[in-house]
Amino acid sequence: MNSVELSGGQIIVQFLKDEGIDVVFGYPGGAVLHIYDALYGQEDVKHILVRHEQAAAHAADGYARATGKPGVLLVTSGPGITNAVTGIATAHMDSIPMVILSGQVALPYIGSDAFQEVDAVGITRPCVKHNFLVKDVRDLAETLKKAFYIASSGRPGPVLVDIPKDTTDPKIKIPYTHPKKVEMRSYNPVVKGHPGQIRRAADLILSARRPMIYSGGGVVLSNAASELVEFTRTLGYPITSTLMGLGAYPATDRQFVGMLGMHGTYEANMGMHECDVLIAIGARFDDRVTGKLEQFCPTAKIVHIDIDPASIAKTVKVDVPIVGDVKNVLRELNKLIKDADTVPDAAALAKWWVQIDEWRGKNCLAYDRKSALIKPQFVLEKVYEATRGDAYVTSDVGQHQMWAAQFYKFDQPRRWINSGGLGTMGFGLPSAMGVQLAFPEKEVVCVTGEASIQMCIQELSTCLQYHLPIKIINLNNRYMGMVRQWQEFFYEGRYSMSYMDALPDFVKLAEAYGHVGMRIDKPEDVEGAVKEAFALKDRLVFMDFITDQKENVYPMIAAGKGHHEMHLSSERELA
């Protein structure tokens, strides 16, 4: 390609175009004005103006989770980048590819406590995969290339590029060509699994009598859903998933036993507790999954496939560790299993399924269907039906998030978009914006609560500006529901600061932002309202469901307990 002479600001825009980035979420300010000037009047890179930088990060994150491509945000120095930090940390905890372009004060001013100066590289260091400070416009293109490469390869994550204002000076133009390749001697993620380890894993897997497949977000990130389905179906083994992995294996399939962990199903958690071989795929043994470590899978030999060596044996010792990209490793395993001389013990497996079906028979997700109050689970069932299980669903954090995970049966990966690791309230609406921009024709649902939604409510304005017809399912119980639940269980009902007083009229609020608002307070109105809302294809509809205040998320394993110590409901303790 012929090189052209461009300023730093123009290099950034041209680079994004060359890299195939079609949308950037951001908010202008002093240190990025040169970059915004370069964005002006061009159409290759669409800029979405959010109302708060946290939302820019969540929107880029939602875009990345739904598409698999890195999400990009552009923020100014000082408060611009500090506002974005929550969103960056959210992406970091869930290993989401993201590139953050932050303005910085001009190089000569760095360290002088200049206006809107913060040490962006220092502040973000613990919550990014890597970060850079560009000190010379001649390094800009190569640094950007490295940033995208690091963000999207290996175990993905956010990468920040801090760009001092003078490196984007429109008066300084240098030759630019899009860097095609990047080589870094210090960064070479292992993608191919060790053949010997894969063979050992295959032998162990085939010898299982009470197997359990435990699949996580890594399967989604690695686009390995079809390999996982082949693996699971060939073996005929039960499979559970973490919160982050939902959708990688179809939830409506018989072999799927539901989510595991603190609010996982009885059959999944009991299966974990009783299994003899655990096959962990792209999952990281998070504390919300394992519960008490000493009681975690007490009788199991464990295979663990993960691209990040540091995830292996971090909290749980494993018998066969395999470092590599899940997709690659599953392909190899599938080949070995297909060609193996041995097959799983059919009688043992049949017996195991009898046991699992017995656990399943407890119907652990049952709730009161005769209640005079709206049950949040019921709303989610109706949303599932109205969208034929085919929507992109984002959520905030709390009870509604768990109910969405339990009751919306995801059959495809990248459809369930939530903040799993960091647990960021305020994530739902802006991430839904990112998803809707990526897939304008698809149904995008934001499941939220009256507390979470208020953390980024200002984005209703962004949704109007860009015509994003998101359907907001506000499960309004007038409480920070999960906080209330813990206070009920563990603080003898002392509901300290969890009651959401002085709530706005969400219908009027939605209307004030130019959207459609609906309030639903009777169970018999739920189905009709949901249908009506989803029929409004080109409008954002804010559905305010007034739900049962006392409903709790079950099953529940209290923090620090084992998988077998589950509460099924207030009436049904563990049998």
Next chain:
Amino acid sequence: MRHIISVLLENESGALSRVAGLFSARGYNIESLTVAPTEDASLSRMTLVTSGSDSVVEQIIKQLNKLIDVVKVSDLSEGEHLERELSLIKLRAEGGEARAELKRMADIFRGHIIDVTESIYTVELTGTGDKIDAFLKAVDQKCILEVVRSGATGIARGERSLSL
């Protein structure tokens, strides 16, 4: 258990703080940390002394390897290695008897007196941490005015080497 870990990392601004930040964020111990550029100006070499159970040290090494600026990591304690620490020790040396005693002591420990005034000796002493500790115990405690230690640096014995 005590481990001495060598790290080759890109000689870039911020690389040191990434390592230091990792240790504080994850609650790992650092007994000492030294760093300087190598014969290849694009690389720095760091020596870390830390302690922890085998699983903690395994995580430390994995987490170090995960840092993008880190090129190579080696746990020197896994094999035979040499370890040295430099110390500069300022001692009050007044009166003929005391001065003679401190000089003798420095000689015994193969230290060098590198600065002399009417009342002060400054001793340069190199060795393992234990040797420096031993010297500091051996001299009259009242004489010790100031001690500065570099922290340990180390290298593997024989053919084994940490390089690109």
